[in-house]
Amino acid sequence: GEDVEQSLFLSVREGDSSVINCTYTDSSSTYLYWYKQEPGAGLQLLTYIFSNMDMKQDQRLTVLLNKKDKHLSLRIADTQTGDSAIYFCAERGNYGGSQGNLIFGKGTKLSVKP
């Protein structure tokens, strides 16, 4: 079956870089996503990467994809206190009832200390 794994917590100091890691199982995933959830809010799409890419950069965000190891990472440069949130890695399901919809990791809670 399809599964997405992430570490649950990450704590960094303001101004440092944050790296959030994720592994997935479905090698046929076409798109992989990073979502952000702030307290009491829904999910906000931060960025995505297509499976034929190795890297994607968008301002302070860099996504790295190692398709061989099925490993995805999100790097946030110059992390700010406003970046404190839960970050979800997600892949699009390709099998059975979840086909075409998102399969999420449990989320990584990022805490940024001033």
Next chain:
Amino acid sequence: KAGVTQTPRYLIKTRGQQVTLSCSPISGHRSVSWYQQTPGQGLQFLFEYFSETQRNKGNFPGRFSGRQFSNSRSEMNVSTLELGDSALYLCASAPTSGGLYNEQFFGPGTRLTVL
């Protein structure tokens, strides 16, 4: 463009009752998906509706059902509520269903508490 709206934002029910949650997608979007978020299980896919038809369904009991109207608004219903149904229910809309890339936009969620 207005975003995805969900009503109500908060709901308190007791065991055995039923509940209906509503989701209005972004104008022009025809796909609505529902997800359940709990601390223990994380985010789990419930079902997707497209053009008033259920396209996909996750692994949830039959107490969870939904529908979509001709204006793409969707409702989900949970009957015979259990304590374990306490969760944040998120709705996501997308322009279409499936396809190579189909970004889902999430609403703020409905927080359901079952006592």
